[in-house]
Amino acid sequence: MFRLKDSINYLVAFLIILAVNFFLPRLMPGDPLAAIYGEEALIHLTPETRSELINRFALDQPLGEQFWGYLSALVKGDLGYSYYYNDAVSAVISRAFPWTMLLVGTAITISALAGSIAGMESGWRRGKWTDRFLLTGIMFLEGFPDFFIGMVMLIVFGVVLNIFPLAGAMTPYAGYTGLAMALDIVKHLILPAFSLALVNLGGSFLLARNTMVTTLGEAYIFTARAKGLRDRVVRYRHAGRNSLFPVITHIGIQFGRMVTGALFIETVFSYPGLGLLIQRGLQARDYPVLQGVFLVVTIMVLVTNLFMEVLYKKIDPRLKPCISTTGKKLRQTV
Amino acid sequence: MLSLINLSVKYGNNLILNDASLTLHRGESLVLIGESGTGKTTLAKSIIGLGDGQCSGEIRYRGQNLLLMTGEEMARIRWNRIAMVFQNVESALNPLFNILEQVAEPMIEHGLLSPREARSKAGDMLKRVGLSTAHFLSYPHQLSGGQKQRALIAMAMANNPEVLILDEPTSALDPVTKKEIIELLREIGKKCALLVVTHDLAAASSLAERTAVLYGGRIVETGPTGALLSDPRHPYTRGLIRSYPDMNGTKDLQGIPGRLSRPEGGCPFEPRCTQRVGICRESHPELGEAGSAPGQTGGRMIACHRGGIVPLLETRGLSTAFGPVRALNRADLTVFEGETIALVGESGSGKSTLARTVMGLHRQSEGEIYLEEALVRKRDKDFYSKVQMIYQNPAESISHRQNVLEAVSEPMDIHRMGSPAEKKEKVKRVLDEVELPSDDEFLMAYPHHLSGGEAQRVAIARALILEPKMLIADEPTSALDPSVQAKVLRLFLNLQEKRGLSIIFITHDIALARKVSDRIVVLKDGHIIEDGPTSAVISFPGHPYTRRLLAAAPALQCGLSNGFPAYNEKCLSI
Numbered sequence: 001m002f003r004l005k006d007s008i009n010y011l012v013a014f015l016i017i018l019a020v021n022f023f024l025p026r027l028m029p030g031d032p033l034a035a036i037y038g039e040e041a042l043i044h045l046t047p048e049t050r051s052e053l054i055n056r057f058a059l060d061q062p063l064g065e066q067f068w069g070y071l072s073a074l075v076k077g078d079l080g081y082s083y084y085y086n087d088a089v090s091a092v093i094s095r096a097f098p099w100t101m102l103l104v105g106t107a108i109t110i111s112a113l114a115g116s117i118a119g120m121e122s123g124w125r126r127g128k129w130t131d132r133f134l135l136t137g138i139m140f141l142e143g144f145p146d147f148f149i150g151m152v153m154l155i156v157f158g159v160v161l162n163i164f165p166l167a168g169a170m171t172p173y174a175g176y177t178g179l180a181m182a183l184d185i186v187k188h189l190i191l192p193a194f195s196l197a198l199v200n201l202g203g204s205f206l207l208a209r210n211t212m213v214t215t216l217g218e219a220y221i222f223t224a225r226a227k228g229l230r231d232r233v234v235r236y237r238h239a240g241r242n243s244l245f246p247v248i249t250h251i252g253i254q255f256g257r258m259v260t261g262a263l264f265i266e267t268v269f270s271y272p273g274l275g276l277l278i279q280r281g282l283q284a285r286d287y288p289v290l291q292g293v294f295l296v297v298t299i300m301v302l303v304t305n306l307f308m309e310v311l312y313k314k315i316d317p318r319l320k321p322c323i324s325t326t327g328k329k330l331r332q333t334v
Numbered sequence: 335m336l337s338l339i340n341l342s343v344k345y346g347n348n349l350i351l352n353d354a355s356l357t358l359h360r361g362e363s364l365v366l367i368g369e370s371g372t373g374k375t376t377l378a379k380s381i382i383g384l385g386d387g388q389c390s391g392e393i394r395y396r397g398q399n400l401l402l403m404t405g406e407e408m409a410r411i412r413w414n415r416i417a418m419v420f421q422n423v424e425s426a427l428n429p430l431f432n433i434l435e436q437v438a439e440p441m442i443e444h445g446l447l448s449p450r451e452a453r454s455k456a457g458d459m460l461k462r463v464g465l466s467t468a469h470f471l472s473y474p475h476q477l478s479g480g481q482k483q484r485a486l487i488a489m490a491m492a493n494n495p496e497v498l499i500l501d502e503p504t505s506a507l508d509p510v511t512k513k514e515i516i517e518l519l520r521e522i523g524k525k526c527a528l529l530v531v532t533h534d535l536a537a538a539s540s541l542a543e544r545t546a547v548l549y550g551g552r553i554v555e556t557g558p559t560g561a562l563l564s565d566p567r568h569p570y571t572r573g574l575i576r577s578y579p580d581m582n583g584t585k586d587l588q589g590i591p592g593r594l595s596r597p598e599g600g601c602p603f604e605p606r607c608t609q610r611v612g613i614c615r616e617s618h619p620e621l622g623e624a625g626s627a628p629g630q631t632g633g634r635m636i637a638c639h640r641g642g643i644v645p646l647l648e649t650r651g652l653s654t655a656f657g658p659v660r661a662l663n664r665a666d667l668t669v670f671e672g673e674t675i676a677l678v679g680e681s682g683s684g685k686s687t688l689a690r691t692v693m694g695l696h697r698q699s700e701g702e703i704y705l706e707e708a709l710v711r712k713r714d715k716d717f718y719s720k721v722q723m724i725y726q727n728p729a730e731s732i733s734h735r736q737n738v739l740e741a742v743s744e745p746m747d748i749h750r751m752g753s754p755a756e757k758k759e760k761v762k763r764v765l766d767e768v769e770l771p772s773d774d775e776f777l778m779a780y781p782h783h784l785s786g787g788e789a790q791r792v793a794i795a796r797a798l799i800l801e802p803k804m805l806i807a808d809e810p811t812s813a814l815d816p817s818v819q820a821k822v823l824r825l826f827l828n829l830q831e832k833r834g835l836s837i838i839f840i841t842h843d844i845a846l847a848r849k850v851s852d853r854i855v856v857l858k859d860g861h862i863i864e865d866g867p868t869s870a871v872i873s874f875p876g877h878p879y880t881r882r883l884l885a886a887a888p889a890l891q892c893g894l895s896n897g898f899p900a901y902n903e904k905c906l907s908i
Contacts, residue, residue, distance in 0.1 A: 219420045219422040219424075219425040219426040220428040220429075222384055222420055222426075223426050223427070223428075223486075223489075225384055226382050226384055226412055226417070226418045226420070227412060227413045227417075227439065227440040227443070227489075228408075228409040228410065228411070228413040228414065228444060229409075230409065231405075233443060238428055241430050242428070242429070242430060315430070316429075317429070317430060317431075317432070317473040318429060318473065
């Protein structure tokens with residue numbers, strides 16, 4: 001199903017990203033160590049550490065060798081060392097990564113589901129009051145920056161109503177285990193996830209609504225209605241499925257962006273994900289961490305793309321090489 | 335079983351269907367023809383309850399008014415009782431499901447069969463419409479247009495409907511596939527009633543027993559398909575047939591003047607009709623029984639204030655004698671409005687005598703002449719303002735002492751019409767119409783200044799200036815060379831299309847008659863020996879004399895009669 005050609009495409013894209021990530025700091029004028037670690041970090045370096053670093057990054061070697069060194073380090077999972085956290089970058093990132101995934105994943109699931117269902121319903125009833133209400137409401141929400149919504153949520157639900165915790169991803173040192181821990185995590189997750197979902201609702205909603213409206217004009221919708229199918233079947237099986245494609249594309253694009261786009265929300269809620277890591281890294285000029293995060297984000301984008309492509313082939317038969325049950329290969333039209 | 339009673343459909347202020355009434359009997363097949371925009375598709379969609387317009391009137395199916403049904407009741411009727419194949423083959427199937435699923439879907443959703451049984455029945459249906467098992471699981475994008483059409487038909491037949499509505503079932507298909515689909519539909523037509531909406535007359539003629547013609551949201555004519563197409567009664571139906579390229583037709587294609595509009599009151603076709611009278615604008619005609627010509631099975635209905643295409647000129651038992659010689663013997667001839675009759679026959683057969691007798695240049699010895707269904711007793715100015723003649727030799731038919739202006743305006747002088755300035759204006763307009771220059775220099779020209787073609791056009795202009803309804807043209811082009819002749823003939827056809835001019839075209843050239851006439855009338859020794867539609871007379875000449883005339887007709891020697899020319903043989907042998 002997924003052909004060799006596609007895999008090679010992804011591999012090439014990945015290598016290019018790696019190369020850019022590697023060469024950019026080294027192309028900067030001045031000391032590469034300064035570029036990689038920042039001036040401030042270098043001031044605190046002893047000559048021994050410095051020579052160790054030079055040795056480690058193979059800075060005394062030709063650029064090709066250096067790249068090779070970088071690649072082989074990567075294969076071993078070595079992303080460098082953060083002097084700010086005093087830990088391996090890979091360890092720092094892997095501590096933050098699951099939280100971001102949890103937050104962004106939840107937010108996207110909510111916004112995609114709610115957005116496309118609302119969009120389809122809205123498109124189905126174009127011009128009716130439900131449609132107008134949803135359209136106005138969602139466009140209104142879309143207009144706010146995410147941190148603003150985050151702050152409002154924080155104040156309303158965290159401070160005034162005091163239902164949800166104010167910060168963090170779980171209560172530190174509470175020693176929860178099992179179900180209690182899961183509940184604790186969910187409690188911490190709800191506010192940031194919903195804030196993030198709310199501001200991203202608009203895209204999915206508008207796309208789903210728009211394609212629903214155009215799809216409803218297609219002849220096969222007439223056919224479906226003429227077949228005497230129930231409204232729900234026409235709406236979701238026939239019109240809905242066809243109007244999902246742009247939404248899926250949108251989600252794919254959104255996902256890569258949201259990993260970094262969660263920065264504000266994570267900052268507002270002090271959620272210990274990649275966004276917070278970026279923010280702290282920028283403040284502390286912790287370049288190795290930043291570089292590591294960027295690498296992870298780009299890999300995430302690639303993976304989402306790949307996933308989307310596979311998903312597309314699953315749901316759109318027009319993209320599938322067609323083999324009928326008889327095993328005979330049919331004419332394939334692209 | 336299914337009948338529409340005064341169905342009107344409105345989109346906003348646009349009345350798309352206007353009091354359309356139609357009945358479809360059990361097991362019958364009915365074709366609805368008409369040009370685009372006349373409301374055919376709207377009508378089809380309204381029946382199944384999918385029109386977006388506001389419907390009024392009744393759609394009765396088995397005694398129930400479908401328009402009053404709730405959504406749920408309608409959903410039960412849809413597909414189980416009335417199914418439809420939509421016009422747009424390319425997008426009428428959902429791209430995301432294979433055709434087997436789509437055919438099975440209505441059976442499952444209506445709860446007729448379990449999913450398993452439904453799929454197996456869907457397979458049977460697909461096989462029955464001629465799709466092979468290899469295509470069952472194909473998605474629409476993998477199928478050709480014809481295969482999609484078959485799948486759509488299989489889908490429509492899935493729940494065994496009593497009525498199948500097909501919207502342009504053949505319009506997107508190539509001729510070979512079209513033929514196959516039509517055969518398939520004929521097969522299906524044996525089991526359920528078909529309502530076929532199309533603008534394809536050939537499809538109509540081979541599909542349906544009955545045809546209804548829709549124009550401007552009203553049914554203007556209905557009748558048995560064969561009779562309706564071979565002998566259209568409504569001017570619109572005739573216009574449609576004349577615009578349709580038919581393998582059997584010989585006359586050049588003609589259009590219908592004007593364009594589709596929807597006048598508020600009055601006959602919808604009135605603005606484009608060439609035989610309209612005052613009442614046509616004021617009230618719209620009801621669909622009524624049309625008097626059927628002898629030899630026809632009735633059942634023709636027509637909505638026309640004038641009772642359909644009117645017979646303009648009729649001769650009954652017309653005879654002309656020159657002393658003991660009967661040059662014309664009991665000729666019965668009817669010329670309808672907007673029709674071209676070719677009078678053919680060798681010299682001395684009585685063609686010109688017939689024309690001259692009608693014009694009153696010879697005295698008739700027996701018989702009557704009727705103009706617009708009124709007996710002609712004397713040829714007064716009124717008669718000549720309606721019937722005009724053009725002669726063989728234009729140079730001689732125009733007085734050499736008159737210039738173009740005088741010659742063309744002379745009929746108006748005789749009828750004492752208009753001031754000199756008005757006359758000149760009108761002359762210029764008519765000259766424009768016959769494609770002649772209308773500047774002063776040309777108006778002052780004398781016949782000997784003009785070429786043969788120009789002179790004949792001046793003669794035509796003179797005949798047209800009174801806006802006659804009938805033109806008798808006696809060998810009007812025999813003195814002209816072929817290229818000029820072609821232009822003059824084109825002019826005749828255009829005038830006919832524009833004004834509904836009836837033409838009696840006298841010629842001995844049957845090849846010419848074939849291209850310009852609707853009917854050919856063959857004369858021999860003063861007798862009418864054959865009278866029929868041009869294509870029929872040419873293809874199946876009844877009288878031996880006609881056959882002789884046909885054999886003598888001019889044909890280019892490299893044409894079909896000698897087989898293909900040499901350079902074509904190579905292509906042929908492949």
